[in-house]
Amino acid sequence: MGMTMTQKVLAAHCGAEKVEAGELILVNLDLVLGNDITSPVAIAEYNKLGIDKVFDNKKVTMVMDHFAPNKDIKAAEQCKMCRNFCGAQNIEHFYDVGQMGIEHALLPEKGLVVSGDVVIGADSHTCTYGALGAFSTGVGSTDMASGMATGKAWFKVPSAIKFTLKGKLNEYVSGKDVILHIIGMIGVDGALYRSMEFTGEGLKNLSMEDRLCMANMAIEAGAKNGIFEVDEKTLEYVAEHSTRTPVVFKADEDAVYDEEYVIDLSEIESTVSYPHLPENTHLAKDSGDIKIDQVIIGSCTNGRLEDMIAAAKILKGKKVADGVRCIVIPATQKVYLDAMEMGLLKIFIEAGAAVSTPTCGPCLGGHMGILAAGERAVATTNRNFVGRMGHVDSEIYLASPEVAAASAIMGRITDPKEVM
């Protein structure tokens, strides 16, 4: 019986020839990540250990992105605690306001993750780096503390669900629509404890941004990780961003999967997750007259340059509807700068949108776009749980940048084809 892609990465990191689903293993970590919310708890736990130095000051990274730029005094104290810790530990990759971006957009861009890595992050969307062919997964603060101290983490080896992709996406349809479609199909616990492995000839038609977006939301199906087979596009991306050498792991021909799905990309249409679960999917075109108050374009799911380009293409020369607040948040400083140089920010501002410095802010109801009771938002973020973006009586509709931009123009949820 062969191994899945995930199992091969894990085996290589625990010194085993072979690992099997269900086995408990202790693996070596290539990177340990935390943010301004989870790191303070981790630092407090780390300090109880009595270990002077982290296992490797180049393999621990902290990104001040959630409540930064500091939204209040308490948030400022939390960032200060991280800053002080990273200073004392001489952490090489500490990203503060001015350098920081949303962690899961930033780390691949900075080349901190390459194919074949094992990464843990005290943030559930750490699964994003599976797009690069790495095993990466979200953990809590105590795991982060333990990872910083020992460079190791324990895992139960997961079984996997295989998604074979074929065909090509239609215009105005992107990775977000694919992953929302899949979550709608298998449910928010459809991949619980398991890997979601993506392969097939359709892969070549997905950009790295599409893949990062899809791997990002594996957690919304309950998965331990999402992982994409490495191809030329992956290797080009890694070579462009990192000086490290990628290691390519391919699933064995006789790998065993719990379930297998074939997804025809050409059949996917613009998809929206209605409140209050990502699995509650509907086609954008069937949305009728759902009026909206706010649109958020950004986040670790859809704040990359390609997302900015997609949104700008739709907003160009048009106006955000009266009564709608449209907030665009490039995910990193580089995305911000590139969007500026390409004239995208001008398009957003002329359309009547607000453009913000990178932050996770509104996605988790932190700051920069909180909803009042009864308000409704279309967001390119990843969760539409009760109260996630503000008041418990507000509503979030998850969608692609294309749908979000088109909806901003119409003032109601719509398929981008309606405005183009």
Added chain:
Amino acid sequence: MKFTGNAIKYGDNVDTDVIIPARYLNTIDKKELASHCMEDLDKTFVTRVKTGDIMVAGNNFGCGSSREHAPIAIKESGISLVIANSFARIFYRNSINIGLAILECPEAVAGIGEGDKVEADLDNGVIYNRTTGAEFKTKPFPEFIQKIITAGGLVESIKKGIIK
């Protein structure tokens, strides 16, 4: 490990955003976190929870964000044990790592109602509903996990050399 308390029952997909809303994540003070526990799902929770009470829930409990503040808030509020049909994986490992006892047992979830008096004997793998007289068998934790819990959580197991 034995636990006795009254059941406080919830449904499926209780996410970490309702367990502890992000607007309160600007602190790591355990008492403060506990004072907002379950706020966006059940405002009455903090006023009615008693030390030792047992939380009972459906599928995929603790889904969403990796915030350890969620199991911390539940533990600090006085809940001694969470029984659910299934747990989201990050919540599951966070609970073990901080020493909050959690257990998957769909039979017990089906057979325990709001307010029932529950007794759980994890050493012998039995849960009793003292209100109805029903009994439910459970599976023990894997040995590796038991070692972490017995040591008092992940940090303690590193200090004691169980994880090197």
